[in-house]
Amino acid sequence: VPTCERYAVRRLPFARLEDGDVAFFERLMPGRVVTGEEEVKAFNVDWLKSVRGCSQLVLKPQTTAEVSQVLRYCHEKNLAVNPQGGNTGLVGGSVPVFDEIILSTALMNKIISFDKVSGILVCQAGCVLERLNEYLEEQGFVMPLDLGAKGSCHIGGNVATNAGGLRLLRYGSLRGTVLGLEVVLADGSALDCLTSLRKDNTGYDLKQLFIGSEGTLGVITAVSILCPQKPKAVNVAFLGCQSFAKVLETFTTCRAMLGEILSAYEFMDEKCMELVERHLKLSRPVTGSPFYVLIETSGSNSTHDEEKLSNFLEQAMASGLVTDGTVATDDKKIKELWSLRERITEALTHEGYVYKYDISLPVGKLYDLVTDMRARLGHSAKSVVGYGHLGDGNLHLNITAESYSHSLLDAIEPFVYEWTAGCSGSISAEHGLGFKKKQFIQYSKPQQAVVLMQQFKAMLDPKGILNPYKTLPSAPKRSLC
Amino acid sequence: VPTCERYAVRRLPFARLEDGDVAFFERLMPGRVVTGEEEVKAFNVDWLKSVRGCSQLVLKPQTTAEVSQVLRYCHEKNLAVNPQGGNTGLVGGSVPVFDEIILSTALMNKIISFDKVSGILVCQAGCVLERLNEYLEEQGFVMPLDLGAKGSCHIGGNVATNAGGLRLLRYGSLRGTVLGLEVVLADGSALDCLTSLRKDNTGYDLKQLFIGSEGTLGVITAVSILCPQKPKAVNVAFLGCQSFAKVLETFTTCRAMLGEILSAYEFMDEKCMELVERHLKLSRPVTGSPFYVLIETSGSNSTHDEEKLSNFLEQAMASGLVTDGTVATDDKKIKELWSLRERITEALTHEGYVYKYDISLPVGKLYDLVTDMRARLGHSAKSVVGYGHLGDGNLHLNITAESYSHSLLDAIEPFVYEWTAGCSGSISAEHGLGFKKKQFIQYSKPQQAVVLMQQFKAMLDPKGILNPYKTLPSAPKRSLC
Structure with a gap:
């Protein structure tokens, strides 16, 4: 795997896995300990096949108590742990670098509660994003995030990586929508911040530290998240623009004219569309432009929304911002248009x-x-x-x-x-x-911020067993805390 | 002052202010050091007049560098500091308990930049919320938060206390809208996380720790915040309900029918309205109900919004959820209706x-x-x-x-x-x-979370000089870090 050569790292002095360790885990969670080389293989390599570890052990806890026991044991024995959700990450954060024990959330997939009045969902970390969304849609709600990997990614992994995705423009980031977390710390102690309150200003907001920490500060075991109502009307427009300047002007215009119903503004260049057509055989509804934009509206009144959208399109065409385009209001065509955008990543791998x-x-x-x-x-x-x-x-x-x-x-x-x-x-x-x-x-953070991050890491995971070699550059040699 | 008796605390062994200290500050910021007993008095007592400190010194820095120098000096000399914004807090967080030096952001009131394409405002911490909103309105935007104290509160204080207010339902909390912060830490070092990016997943989100930390972990000196476009149409309905069950059902109905244009759903009981009428002589547009709700819509198309609102009102009246009400679309009447809700706090003090x-x-x-x-x-x-x-x-x-x-x-x-x-x-x-x-x-946080908070405090402010006696209960005697 090429990138490993590039990013040469040395194995830290963690303990090596022994037979006695495996025996302990097998007693703790019989039948949910994976050791066969073939079976472990898929957990060792990332979705892009760009990084590969050599773990010999995958653990599949079902409960927070089991995660606690695993981490307490690993902490005591100085065994490194790689928490893994759906393993759909793109920066090699979700697979081991060396022989870290893989702690998979695959079997932690229970919905704990959903409240239809508040729209607050509480679930285990291993729930697959798309399954959660399907569950919510039946009750008239949707997840506040959506991304191409939805069919495999876990909500715990989404939160651990502060996933953005396609609905962020409308519903904001997970830092606003995640209301509570349950996290198991490096020493195995469980931190219960799994509240279901829209507002809570009692002390520091500890859960924020775990959102986006990529499993390096704790293992997220459960999530409480605020879900918006399912929009009654969704429209998608797929438009061609003759320059990037027009893509920008189209954005400003549509933000003003679509206002609160604008739920996505995605762009892609001509080359992306060529690749999607060539490798995935998707048909292109609009051609001949150097740039394309996908605009989605989500609202509560289809008549109003369609009127806003057609007013906008009329103006965009009349003023030459947009030269060609198509609009979809039915589910099937909406999905087809979204595929052109969502499947670019896949087309590129070809x-x-x-x-x-x-x-x-x-x-x-x-x-x-x-x-x-x-x-x-x-x-x-x-x-x-x-x-x-x-x-x-x-x-x-x-x-x-x-x-x-x-x-x-x-x-x-x-x-x-x-x-x-x-x-x-x-x-x-x-x-x-x-x-x-x-x-x-x-390149994006001043040195002082990095030092502070390393202090947090040293405080919460003094032995550094949680997802080592990830997120932070190696700690300087001087004492940090 | 009654509450001080109740919450008996002992002064911690910080240094006492000496003449040499005052001389140092006067050299550092000539003319912006307040020492006269009368002049300091207003800074020592909170808005509610429920807590009173006995500080002898108010400092009014204009720049982050000055805040750094003040804190570096205080840290070295073991002098306690009470950061103070507009002093509109309701829990005694913004005034000293004993003789802490008051560090006021009153003169840090510069707007640093505003970008009309992204809607991102960057400003110093001492900007008054209402001034910022006026500035933004001229450019077609609004602040994502609004609260009764807007005429005096500072944005830095809003962020330090994670203020909620009247627009949270629509624009979410400051945890989502604040994009970056500049903070001076207890030892005087400045932490520059003042980015203006909608998304940034490079390491832990340090700024979140300072949002809502009430000045106990660092002094916020500048804020970068995402501002929504000014809505083109605003409507307010003030309605009477015969029971709290109907208040709830009205909420569910209006959320479904108003959807994305619902921007506030406030309630108040009959007694509140009596007090507002009696003490502030405000006239009541609707009477005779045990409960009242104020519903605000904000949208981009007045015709659509009014249609949605009138459909909702028709249904709410027809089904008996609401028995009486009035609707406002012009600014003056909207302000009058909002006063009935916003001035309850003031009426109560009478x-x-x-x-x-x-x-x-x-x-x-x-x-x-x-x-x-x-x-x-x-x-x-x-x-x-x-x-x-x-x-x-x-x-x-x-x-x-x-x-x-x-x-x-x-x-x-x-x-x-x-x-x-x-x-x-x-x-x-x-x-x-x-x-x-x-x-x-x-009552709201488990012991383990409180211990973790105390560890963060000990790490970021080892001498405990920043806003002592606030937010966290006294640390247990054993070492925390």
């Missing part, structure tokens, strides 16, 4: 090796990075594409090549990070740092 | 001494606490009233008496906290714990 970047930038500069990168790399890259959540200032920059090469990576990095830092952007908008990006944190 | 409680509860049980308290206190209280942000499950329970009495307080506390804990509610939904509520934290 190209060969993919260098993935997930960047936050001031929205006006979003596509300059793609243009600059394309010019810089010339023919050494197969394709350089840009797409993403324009409404949130989030660019997904992807570069493909037949296979991995050191020299191409050297041409991309640290250029891409320096470029981003030059615009005060973030080198990880929503994917996290995981294993692959952790040494680049200083 | 009654004598006010015992204030700010409780989060499952929405269905919200008024049971008022009823139970009224029955419990009988004639020993002058009035027992309930109002608040029903849409957020937030009750403001207020009890008045001619003057403060120990025995009445004993009848209220800890009953009110036990009742709340029995429903897994929060004893402080939005006001914070400050000085007056800190010893009750265990």
Whole structure:
């Protein structure tokens, strides 16, 4: 696996797994301890097949008490642990680097409660996002987040990585919608902050520290989350724009005219659409433009929403912002249009090796990075594409090549990070740092912030057993706490 | 001042202010050091006049560098500091308990930048909320929070206390809308997390720890905040309901029918309206109901919004949920209706001494606490009233008496906290714990969470100089870190 060579790390002096350890776990959770080489294999490699660990043990607890017992034991024995949800992460955060024990939330998939008056769902960490959404839809609600990996990703992993996705523009981030968490700390003690209150100002908001900490500060075992009502009317428009400037102007116009019903504003360049068509055989409803945007509205009154949308489209066409387009109001066509956007990641993997970047930038500069990168790399890259959540200032920059090469990576990095830092952007908008990006944190965070993060890590996980080699650069040698 | 007797605390062994200290500060910020007894007086007492400190010194820095120098000096000399914004807090968090130096943000009132494309405002901590909102309105935006104290409260104080207020139902909490913070830590070092990005997943979200920490972990010096567009149409309905059950059913109905344009759902009981009429001479548009609700819609199309609202009102009247009501669409009448709700706090102060409680509860049980308290206190209280942000499950329970009495307080506390804990509610939904509520934290937080909070405090402020005696109960004697 190429990236491991690049990001050379040394195994920390954790204990090695012994037969007695496995025997302990088998007594603790009989039948839910995976040791066979073949069976463990799938847990060792990430979805992109870009990083691979060599764990010999997967544990599948069903309860918080079991997670507590596992961590208490590992803490005592100095065994490293890799918490794993649906293993859909894109930065190598969800698989072991060496022989860490994999703690999978796959069997922690119970819905604990749902309150129809408040819209508050409480569930175990291993619930699959799409299953939760289906459950909620039956009751007239939806999950406040949605992403391409919804069919496999776990809500615990979503929270641990502060997943963004397609609904953030409308419903905000998990930092607002997650109301409570239950977390097991490195020493096995359970921290119960699983409240179901919209507002609670009694002391520091501890749960925030675990949101986005990528399993390095504690293992999330249950989540309380505020879910919005299912919109009565959904419309999707897929439009072609002749320049990125027009993509931006279309955004400003639609935000003003669609207002509170705008629920997504995604963009993608022509190359993305070519790849989706070529590799996945999806048919394209609109062609011949260098840029495309997908606009979604979600509202409570279909007549009003359609009127707002058609007023907007009329103006966008009349003023030349948009040159071509199609609109969908029925579920099937809406899904087809969303596929064109959601399946870009998948189409890219058919190209060969993919260098993935997930960047936050001031929205006006979003596509300059793609243009600059394309010019810089010339023919050494197969394709350089840009797409993403324009409404949130989030660019997904992807570069493909037949296979991995050191020299191409050297041409991309640290250029891409320096470029981003030059615009005060973030080198990880929503994917996290995981294993692959952790040494680049200083491009987006001042040294003092990194030191403070290391102090939190040292305080909450003094032995460093939780998801080692992830998120934070190696601690400096001097004492931190 | 009555509450000080109740919450007996002992002065911690901080250094006493000496002439040399004052001389140092006068060299650092000439003309912005307040020492006269009369001039300092107003900074020593809270808005409710319920707690009073005896500080002899107020410092008014203008820059982050000055705040750094002040804290570095105080840290070195072991001088305690009370950070103070607009001093509008309701739990005694914003005034000194003993002789802490008051660090006022009053002169840190500069707007640093505003970006019209993204709606992101960056400003110093001492900007007054209402001034910021006026500035934004000129550019077609609004602040994502609004509260009764807007004319005096500072944005830094709002963030430090995680203020909720009247727009939370629509725009979410500050945990989602605050994008970045600049904070000066106890030792004087400045932590720059003042990013202006909608999304940033590079490491732990440090700023969250300072949001709602009431000045005990650091002094917020600047804020970056995401502001929504100013709604094109605002409507307010003021309705009477014959029972609290109907208030709840009206909420469910209006949430379904108004959907994305619902921006506030406030309730108040008849007694509140009587007090507002009697003490403030406000005229009441609707009378004769035991409960009233104020519903606000904010949207982008006045025709659509009015249609949605009138459909809802028709149904609410036809089904007997609502028995009487009035609707406002022009600014002046909207302000008058909002006054009936916003000025309840002020009206209550005319009654004598006010015992204030700010409780989060499952929405269905919200008024049971008022009823139970009224029955419990009988004639020993002058009035027992309930109002608040029903849409957020937030009750403001207020009890008045001619003057403060120990025995009445004993009848209220800890009953009110036990009742709340029995429903897994929060004893402080939005006001914070400050000085007056800190010893009750265990009613809403498990012991382990409190210990963890104390560890964070010990790590970030090892000498405990920042806003001492606030938020957290006194640390147990054993070492914490």
